[in-house]
Amino acid sequence: MNSPASHPEADTPPPPDMRRLTRFFIPLAVQAASQSLCYPLVAMVATRGPGGPLDLAGLAQSNTVLFFLGMFAISLVPAGMVFARTREGYRQFYRLTLGAGICATIVQALLCLPSASHLLFGELIGLPPSIESPAQVSLLASIPLQLLFFSRMPYFVVMYIGQATGIASLATIGRVTLTAVLSPLFCMVDLVGPVWAVVALTLPVGLESIVSWAFARPFLKNQPAAEGELPRLRDLLAFILPLTGGGYFLSLATVILTGIMARASDPERMIPVYYLALGLASPVAFGATRMQTIVLAFPPADRFQRQTLRFAIAAGAFLGLLPLLFILPGLDRFYYVQLQNLNPADLHWVRQTAAVLTLLPLAVALRAQSEGLATWLKKPLIVLLGQGVFLITATAAGAAALGLGVTGCLIGAASLPLGSLASSATMRLALRTSARKKP
Secondary structure (H helix, E strand, O other), X not given: OOOOOOOOOOOOOOOOOHHHHHHHXXXXXXXXXXXXXXXXXXXXXXXXXXXXXXXXXXXXXXXXXXXXXXXXXXXXXXXXXXXXOOHHHHHHHHHHHHHHHHHHHHHHHHHOOXXXXXXXXXXXXXXXXXXXXXXXXXXXXXXXHHHHHHHHHHHHHHHHHOOXXXXXXXXXXXXXXXXXXXXXXXXXXXXXXXXXHHHHHHHHHHHHHHHHHHHHHHHHHOOOOOOOOOOOHHHHHHHHHHHHHHHHHHHHHHHHHXXXXXXXXXXXXXXXXXXXXXXXXXXXXXXXXXXXXXXXXXXXXXXXXXXXXHHHHHHHHHHHHHHHHHHOOOHHHHHHHHHOOOOHHHHHHHHHHHHHOOHHHHHHHHHHHHHHHHHHOOXXXXXXXXXXHHHHHHHHHHHHHHHOOOOHHHHHHHHHHHHHHHHHHHHHHHHHHHHHHOO
């Protein structure tokens, strides 16, 4: 693997074969999907509150804001894999991560003030009061969760650099297992509603942070000393900020789409339907985002790393089929009606939404592969450009669908894949243009 100071295209080994990519990707995808699976698990706690599926819609919207504020943490992963390969580089990276986590937590606390919270959820997003109230209380309860998300990030990064994805995934699997135990337990003892759902999320993440720290210690001890000039904090910030800006575009698109769906017909039925279907599509789509980590772990043998592109298409198509299992007759009623407390009359809308969301993991895998190429070539502005196109495309598609009278749950399901496909195409075009201009 090249050092951060070396040229990203020099002395690269031959491309890995599909078997090696699969062995590396499966633990990553399991880890990412497992993280997202925690949200469908705690959904049963939220939907058994006084508001039923409306409480889940509020919890999902507060989680969207939580992720929006914590988007800097996601951008830290590719930056850490480039700059945190030495002891000194890791220390700089750790300080930046800690500072960013504290800042995000403070901003979230300010947004929980009553006037700011109503302005955000009630005025800007336009949620009806029945969804706005659980969203407000969920955002307040999830303040500790925000800081925990940042605290575990450096440990994951150092294990990814060591290509120990299997070990890194064990901490997350433990988190999911504990969440799976706590969620039905909370329901049995009647600790239900959006606040208790947040508690069921937070306790396992705290355990995950501790375990990942223990797993990362051997890798930290074996890090080499830096050779040459150390990256400064401002160098890290200059690299991360465009990636973070692009990540905010992705998160902002989901907020805007919720606002569009809230203005479509019957939002109190369609928004919960959308989030229930998305709750199963999101884990596999989040797993598909790890295509970026694969590109960074295996230096591109050519500028467009066609091997990982083919792998992204195969993995994304396979991942997209998995949520369809839950719309099979019998299983759909068990999961959505019995576990998630959905009105049986809305099952057909869930089926349609899930069918459209089949395209989401494939589109996300293609976008993540393009992001990985641009990041490895140290062109974060191309990532920012692509994710800006995602925001514009998803918003335009959602607005057009609203104007055409499309049902709310289908607006978001169709707009997200379109945004990712447009983003990937834009980044690859920008990389090709950059290659032609290079002397």
